[in-house]
Amino acid sequence: MPIIESRLVAHNDAYRVNRDHMLRLLAEVRALEQRTRERSAQSRPLFEKRGQLLPRDRLALLIDPGSSYLELSSLAGYGQDNSDLLKSIPGGGSITGIGWVAGVRCVIVASDAGIEAGSIRPMGLDKMLRAQTIALENRLPFVHLVESAGANLLQYKVNTFVRGGAIFRNLARLSAAGLPVVTVVHGSSTAGGAYMPGLSDYVIMVRGRARAFLAGPPLLKAATGEIATEEELGGAEMHTAVSGVGEYLAEDDRDGIGLAREVVGRLGWQRHLAPANSPAGRFKPPRYVAEELLGLMAADGKKPSDMREVILRIVDDSDFLEFKALYGAATVTAQAAIEGQPVGIISNNGPLDPDGANKATHFIQACCQSGTPIIYLQNTTGYMVGKSYEQNGMIKHGSKMIQAVTNANVPQLTVMCGASFGAGNYGMCGRGYEPRFLFSWPNARTAVMGGEQAAMTMRIVAEAGAKRKGIAIDEAALAAQAQAIIETFERQQSAIATSSLMLDDGIIDPRDTRAVLALSLSICDQAARRCVRPLQFGVARP
Numbered sequence: 001m002p003i004i005e006s007r008l009v010a011h012n013d014a015y016r017v018n019r020d021h022m023l024r025l026l027a028e029v030r031a032l033e034q035r036t037r038e039r040s041a042q043s044r045p046l047f048e049k050r051g052q053l054l055p056r057d058r059l060a061l062l063i064d065p066g067s068s069y070l071e072l073s074s075l076a077g078y079g080q081d082n083s084d085l086l087k088s089i090p091g092g093g094s095i096t097g098i099g100w101v102a103g104v105r106c107v108i109v110a111s112d113a114g115i116e117a118g119s120i121r122p123m124g125l126d127k128m129l130r131a132q133t134i135a136l137e138n139r140l141p142f143v144h145l146v147e148s149a150g151a152n153l154l155q156y157k158v159n160t161f162v163r164g165g166a167i168f169r170n171l172a173r174l175s176a177a178g179l180p181v182v183t184v185v186h187g188s189s190t191a192g193g194a195y196m197p198g199l200s201d202y203v204i205m206v207r208g209r210a211r212a213f214l215a216g217p218p219l220l221k222a223a224t225g226e227i228a229t230e231e232e233l234g235g236a237e238m239h240t241a242v243s244g245v246g247e248y249l250a251e252d253d254r255d256g257i258g259l260a261r262e263v264v265g266r267l268g269w270q271r272h273l274a275p276a277n278s279p280a281g282r283f284k285p286p287r288y289v290a291e292e293l294l295g296l297m298a299a300d301g302k303k304p305s306d307m308r309e310v311i312l313r314i315v316d317d318s319d320f321l322e323f324k325a326l327y328g329a330a331t332v333t334a335q336a337a338i339e340g341q342p343v344g345i346i347s348n349n350g351p352l353d354p355d356g357a358n359k360a361t362h363f364i365q366a367c368c369q370s371g372t373p374i375i376y377l378q379n380t381t382g383y384m385v386g387k388s389y390e391q392n393g394m395i396k397h398g399s400k401m402i403q404a405v406t407n408a409n410v411p412q413l414t415v416m417c418g419a420s421f422g423a424g425n426y427g428m429c430g431r432g433y434e435p436r437f438l439f440s441w442p443n444a445r446t447a448v449m450g451g452e453q454a455a456m457t458m459r460i461v462a463e464a465g466a467k468r469k470g471i472a473i474d475e476a477a478l479a480a481q482a483q484a485i486i487e488t489f490e491r492q493q494s495a496i497a498t499s500s501l502m503l504d505d506g507i508i509d510p511r512d513t514r515a516v517l518a519l520s521l522s523i524c525d526q527a528a529r530r531c532v533r534p535l536q537f538g539v540a541r542p
Helices: 013-041 043-051 055-062 123-139 158-176 192-197 216-226 231-233 237-242 253-265 291-294 305-312 354-371 388-391 393-408 451-469 477-495 495-500 510-529
Strands: 070-071 094-101 104-111 141-146 181-189 202-206 246-251 332-340 341-348 374-380 412-421 437-440 445-447
Touching: 013 055, 055 094, 055 104, 055 141, 055 253, 070 123, 094 123, 094 253, 104 123, 104 253, 123 141, 123 158, 141 192, 141 253, 158 181, 158 192, 181 192, 181 253, 202 237, 202 253, 231 237, 237 246, 246 253, 291 510, 305 332, 305 341, 305 374, 332 354, 332 510, 341 354, 341 510, 354 393, 374 510, 388 393, 412 510, 437 495, 437 510, 445 477, 445 495, 451 477, 477 495
Parallel strands: 104 141, 141 181, 181 202, 202 246, 341 374, 374 412, 412 437, 412 445
Antiparallel strands: 070 094, 094 104, 332 341
């Protein structure tokens, strides 16, 4: 093929005229962009007084150092906020772009709270919708740094209100498409904006600054007469500990950005780009020796054990990110890795209550969205019982968790570390829910309930029957019955008894838990990658 030679003469007058014209146009664009940056930067003294970072400083911390970043729609709304073009501030009230976060390419939207408190400005709605469309079409996670006063009611337009609902529709579409939505609430996210964290998959809220409520104190008082503070209605501590809207409580903006990077990094988003069985040495062993697992679980099964201590001894570098740590605290959910393979872990530091069941359901769905295998470390006495728990929907919340376990589309592995009683066995992916692998520690115990509880239940039934029939209670018979029931339950609940019935895939040494799980995860990963050729018949020999 002949070499194509350029005919451009790059040093004549016509070329220089064209070049100078282009540079002037480019300088005009850059000046408009700089105008927006400078207007936002004027808020620096206020932000520093409040202990906050400016939006572009947050963005700079979020993006991987030295990586590429493509800003989008930087001139959105120019000339529409002010007819005097010399006073118009382009940008639509937000900063949008595509950048790398913890090694993952993401669409990033940051409220430009340095300008009019981050309120949505002309074309701001269209800019947000376009960013969401880009994420959907290009299958990219969506990271949102929120601090917005919402719509400016002095410039209210009904068409903006009606069309604005598409923002929340798109957040739901992103989540359903398997594209994680990670939101850091740095400040206000109120009224309709409260649905931004509400429809996100992972929410980080900054202590003392984040606010998310459908009606703030003024509107609440006007509408209902109720008086409440912003913190009571929608503060970060309330949402991370009570309502469950937030998963992680950050101490300040910098901490919030760090948590967002950690959440994105633990999604395992790039795993499909790397070959299976990555070379050894790319992960760090636990900081605590496996030998210590032998003494973590109390010999007396009635005494509690902190399952976080188990997690510390089986995951890479003893490092994990706890999910919704303050909400449903007796249920432990965490993101970690085992020999470089990202995993979600669910365990129990007590019975499953409504908040714990909802938390587990959320976590299972998030793991399914990111394609992250789930490991259940069972140690539960089951779901909570009692009038208050029944009235708070224990049945329906437990059912949602069981629905999530049943229909999870990622590998699920279960280790019976201690107690496994009642429906807790089901909700924690017991044998009936067909985990890919299920192993038991030698101390594991499994039963519909404790033997003593079963004996007491039957005693109450017998006493009620005797009273109804008007006959005397036979204490000796009841005592004998109780002893027989206890012996029956205790005989069947040990790990040896259940393993002998093939209710697990074997009893393992607790010290081998990490190695066994790593091998099991590798098998699951290879199965997912393996290409097979199904036939309509079995291969027959002649």
